[in-house]
Amino acid sequence: MFMKEKCERVNPEQIENLLQKAPAAENITRMSAVFQALQSNTRLKILFLLRQKEMCVCELEQALEVTQSAVSHGLRTLRQLDLVRVRREGKFTVYYIADEHVRTLIEMCLEHVEEKT
Amino acid sequence: MFMKEKCERVNPEQIENLLQKAPAAENITRMSAVFQALQSNTRLKILFLLRQKEMCVCELEQALEVTQSAVSHGLRTLRQLDLVRVRREGKFTVYYIADEHVRTLIEMCLEHVEEKT
DNA sequence: TTAGTATATGAACAGTTGTTCATATGTTCA
DNA sequence: TGAACATATGAACAACTGTTCATATACTAA
Numbered sequence: 001m002f003m004k005e006k007c008e009r010v011n012p013e014q015i016e017n018l019l020q021k022a023p024a025a026e027n028i029t030r031m032s033a034v035f036q037a038l039q040s041n042t043r044l045k046i047l048f049l050l051r052q053k054e055m056c057v058c059e060l061e062q063a064l065e066v067t068q069s070a071v072s073h074g075l076r077t078l079r080q081l082d083l084v085r086v087r088r089e090g091k092f093t094v095y096y097i098a099d100e101h102v103r104t105l106i107e108m109c110l111e112h113v114e115e116k117t
Numbered sequence: 118m119f120m121k122e123k124c125e126r127v128n129p130e131q132i133e134n135l136l137q138k139a140p141a142a143e144n145i146t147r148m149s150a151v152f153q154a155l156q157s158n159t160r161l162k163i164l165f166l167l168r169q170k171e172m173c174v175c176e177l178e179q180a181l182e183v184t185q186s187a188v189s190h191g192l193r194t195l196r197q198l199d200l201v202r203v204r205r206e207g208k209f210t211v212y213y214i215a216d217e218h219v220r221t222l223i224e225m226c227l228e229h230v231e232e233k234t
Numbered sequence: 235t236t237a238g239t240a241t242a243t244g245a246a247c248a249g250t251t252g253t254t255c256a257t258a259t260g261t262t263c264a
Numbered sequence: 265t266g267a268a269c270a271t272a273t274g275a276a277c278a279a280c281t282g283t284t285c286a287t288a289t290a291c292t293a294a
Contacts, residue, residue, distance in 0.1 A: 124270070153281090157281085159283090183284095184285090187284075208290080208292055
């Protein structure tokens with residue numbers, strides 16, 4: 001098998017070294033899944049509401065003006081990636097932001113987009 | 118028009134207040150686009166390489182083992198959202214991470230997924 | 235100018251996603 | 265126990281995405 005031609009900037013050893021220091025393939029895939037979850041307007045709105053106050057499904061439904069089904073599906077996605085967590089409270093299911101990483105994540109992104117005028 | 122029935126936890130005034138403190142619809146949409154860009158394995162790998170060292174397209178091509186076209190398309194997406202920036206250097210086009218927000222963003226996500234054993 | 239290298243772009247196709255509708259499950263209280 | 269409320273889930277369809285292929289553009293050196 002022939003090696004592909006390399007341009008003069010390419011240093012195979014250095015690239016090998018950089019690849020070793022990069023996250024494992026498995027974690028890249030997990031991160032993809034997390035960002036994938038954060039890529040929906042509905043799910044982002046849910047997170048920015050939960051960031052202020054934990055809420056049950058019907059509160060979110062009221063606030064977001066989408067169907068209960070859509071909220072529930074969205075919450076499941078967030079839950080499966082441990083971006084939000086759940087607590088039962090009588091007949092209500094109360095959702096809240098899982099941890100500070102999640103807050104920082106969405107806040108960094110907000111700052112990034114707010115920066116552009 | 119009838120108001121939808123509300124569950125006892127719903128406080129319309131409070132919800133109104135929470136909505137006002139949430140990011141504007143425009144910024145939610147921008148964030149969606151950013152997270153959407155971060156949701157691809159290829160683009161994530163690009164960012165985690167650029168995080169270590171600025172690189173030209175052919176270096177990335179070598180490192181990622183995808184076609185030059187895929188790298189270039191990926192870089193365009195990242196560039197359009199100001200996640201990476203470009204500098205011409207002779208015949209090479211050198212890409213680098215745009216700013217600290219972007220570093221923090223991907224590092225928070227990595228920490229989040231690394232936490233789960 | 236021309237050849238060769240480096241990068242960008244458009245089209246197109248397979249694969250993936252978010253929503254809604256319909257329905258199921260779970261909880262409370264009378 | 266049953267009625268009413270709260271939440272979850274499965275199916276299905278339209279819309280969107282990432283890659284490749286083919287080709288265009290840009291820069292350099294001879």
